[in-house]
Amino acid sequence: MSDLRELYQEVILDHGKKPRNFSKPVGCNREANGYNPLCGDRVTVYLRVNDGRIEDVGFSGAGCAISMASASLMSEVLKGKTVAEASALFERFRGSVMGKEEAAWDEAEDLDKLAVLFGVREFPMRVKCATLAWHAMAAAAQGKTEEVTTE
Numbered sequence: 001m002s003d004l005r006e007l008y009q010e011v012i013l014d015h016g017k018k019p020r021n022f023s024k025p026v027g028c029n030r031e032a033n034g035y036n037p038l039c040g041d042r043v044t045v046y047l048r049v050n051d052g053r054i055e056d057v058g059f060s061g062a063g064c065a066i067s068m069a070s071a072s073l074m075s076e077v078l079k080g081k082t083v084a085e086a087s088a089l090f091e092r093f094r095g096s097v098m099g100k101e102e103a104a105w106d107e108a109e110d111l112d113k114l115a116v117l118f119g120v121r122e123f124p125m126r127v128k129c130a131t132l133a134w135h136a137m138a139a140a141a142q143g144k145t146e147e148v149t150t151e
């Protein structure tokens with residue numbers, strides 16, 4: 001278990017330092033800002049949605065390693081998913097980081113990627129860091145433009 005924990009920590013630090021998809025995708029047609037006042041994390045999530053499918057995802061912003069790693073990992077798993085699939089995944093992810101009943105994960109590949117963040121359930125203050133980008137993504141996907149906060 002401690003090996004696993006170390007591995008998870010490494011993945012989070014790696015994504016925190018070198019976030020993937022840290023840019024505005026070409027043809028971006030949806031975007032939303034998220035702010036987590038508890039930690040000071042800010043993230044803008046960019047989507048290119050076409051015919052209900054997320055063709056490309058990117059983000060920008062600044063914040064703690066958890067918030068940046070979460071946005072980075074999210075950007076990797078959402079590409080190619082439909083907006084409906086993305087919002088279902090957000091619900092599952094949120095349930096898992098909040099330590100609520102273990103949500104049914106049927107897409108093993110996504111679980112492998114996102115499970116590194118489930119450790120935040122032991123740190124309630126960090127749950128908002130881990131879900132910030134997802135809140136912004138959900139707002140962007142629905143075409144909302146006002147800033148979302150984790151409060």
Ligand code: ZN
Pocket residue numbers: 036039040041063064065066067128129
């Ligand atoms: Zn944070």
